[in-house]
Amino acid sequence: MDEDRPKRQAARVSRIITFFTAPGHEAASAVVETGPAGIFASQTWGNFDPEDAMVVWESFLTGRNLDELLDDGEPETVADPDEGRGPAVLVSSPALQKALADTDRSRIGQAGRHWMEQQASEGTAMDQETAEEILHSLADLARSARPGDRLYCWTT
Secondary structure, three states: OOOOOOOOOOOOOEOOEEEEEEOOHHHHHOOOOOOOOOOOOEEEEOOEOHHHHHHHHHHHHHOOOHHHHHHOOOOEEEEOOOOOOOOEEEEOOHHHHHHHHHOOHHHHHHHHHHHHHHHHHOOOOOOHHHHHHHHHHHHHHHHHOOOOOEEEEEEO
C-alpha cells in the first residue's frame, strides 16, 4: 500500500480466509477456533491480507479515504485469542457490507481490478480473474445475508 499511509501492527497474510455472515459478534466470535464452515454461509479463499483488502475494497466502493478508514480502525477485530498468532475473526464495516450488496456487477469487477493492481504495485501477484471472482462472491454473500446479519472474516 501507499508508503505514506499508517501501518498496521502486523500484516495478517493468511493461508485460509473465510468470509461469512452471522447474526452478531458473539456468534461470529464463537467460531474463532474452528472456523465458520458448516455453521454459517461462507466463501473461502486464501493467501492475501484480508484486513488490507477490506480497506482497499471499502475505499474504492464508497469513496472514503484509505487513511481515514485506517484511522477509524477498519476492519474491526472481534476475536483474536492468540493476539495475531492464530485464528481471528474480523468484521467488515456496515458501509463495506452495504456497498458489496448494493453495487452492480460491473463496479464490483472494477473494484477487483483495482485491488489486483494495488496488489501488483506491492509485489504481490494476483490475477485479475481471481480478484474479480473473490469480489463477486463476496458481493453475492453480502446480498444473501439475512436482515441484521453482518459480514465477517475468519483468518488463520
